[in-house]
Amino acid sequence: MDLRKSRSDISFIGVRQDGSLVPELRYRQERANFINNKLANWREVINADMRVGLAGSVLSAVALGTVYKKAINGMQHEYEESWARVWTSCAALIGTALEAGGKQVERLAAAKLRFARYLAIGERLVSIGRVFSAIGGFILSAVDFYRAWKEYQRGNNKMATLCALSGLAGFGLAVAIYYGALVLSAFLLLAVVLIVIALMVWGDNSRHAWLDRCMWGFLSSERYDDKDTEQAEYRLAVGAC
Numbered sequence: 001m002d003l004r005k006s007r008s009d010i011s012f013i014g015v016r017q018d019g020s021l022v023p024e025l026r027y028r029q030e031r032a033n034f035i036n037n038k039l040a041n042w043r044e045v046i047n048a049d050m051r052v053g054l055a056g057s058v059l060s061a062v063a064l065g066t067v068y069k070k071a072i073n074g075m076q077h078e079y080e081e082s083w084a085r086v087w088t089s090c091a092a093l094i095g096t097a098l099e100a101g102g103k104q105v106e107r108l109a110a111a112k113l114r115f116a117r118y119l120a121i122g123e124r125l126v127s128i129g130r131v132f133s134a135i136g137g138f139i140l141s142a143v144d145f146y147r148a149w150k151e152y153q154r155g156n157n158k159m160a161t162l163c164a165l166s167g168l169a170g171f172g173l174a175v176a177i178y179y180g181a182l183v184l185s186a187f188l189l190l191a192v193v194l195i196v197i198a199l200m201v202w203g204d205n206s207r208h209a210w211l212d213r214c215m216w217g218f219l220s221s222e223r224y225d226d227k228d229t230e231q232a233e234y235r236l237a238v239g240a241c
Contacts, residue, residue: 060093075206075236076229077213077222084143091136099129130178137174141167154219158202166195206237 067089071082102125109119144167151160173188204212210233212219224230 060089060096064089064093073236075209075233076224077209081143081147085140088136088140088143091132091139095129095132095134095136097129098125098132102126102129130180134174134178137170137177141170141174143167144170159199162195162199162202166192166199169195210234210237 064086067082067085070078071086074082102122105115105118105122105125107122109115109117109122144163148160148163148167151157151163169188169191173185173192176185176188211217213222213224213233214230215223217223224233
């Protein structure tokens with residue numbers, strides 16, 4: 001008999017509360033089982049919902065940074081729309097984070113008995129997060145409908161149609177998010193992304209926008225008030241292109 005191979009079976013490393021000895025091999029098995037149980041519990045908590053929530057929060061933060069940069073560095077005619085999108089992006093970011101956090105509190109409460117008392121808090125966070133997201137979506141769809149009306153008044157029917165479609169898709173997405181319709185939300189989110197890409201492709205660039213509003217531009221109701229404003233807007237338009 002090779003004693004070196006059986007050392008782990010007969011060496012003792014501790015004593016239980018009832019006085020029984022704990023061999024090293026049994027200790028290793030119990031430790032492995034304990035770790036596996038802990039990992040299983042955390043897999044129940046950190047699931048696909050949490051990953052989706054984190055991804056949504058990151059995307060909302062990136063979108064917020066983009067629209068904020070445009071709001072502080074954009075042209076004069078973009079001021080109101082840009083800041084409206086900043087506030088709606090803030091609402092979307094808060095809503096996404098609250099909903100994701102609330103779902104994880106719910107799962108943690110379900111996985112761990114000592115956290116069960118926090119289940120109601122998780123449900124409340126999810127509800128509040130959906131309300132924030134819905135409010136942001138409704139305001140953003142209203143901004144798109146307003147822009148569609150402005151484009152229609154300018155005679156730009158293509159942009160008016162795209163903005164109206166963006167408003168409809170955004171409104172539907174807000175409703176789907178509020179009621180937790182994941183499949184419909186994913187479909188409408190894809191539609192919103194495609195419409196935004198179309199707006200970027202067919203929309204006027206900053207130089208065209210400046211030409212439409214300068215002293216000889218055809219948008220007479222939106223012309224710049226004075227030469228200083230016109231020159232300042234020209235520098236912004238040239239720098240943006």
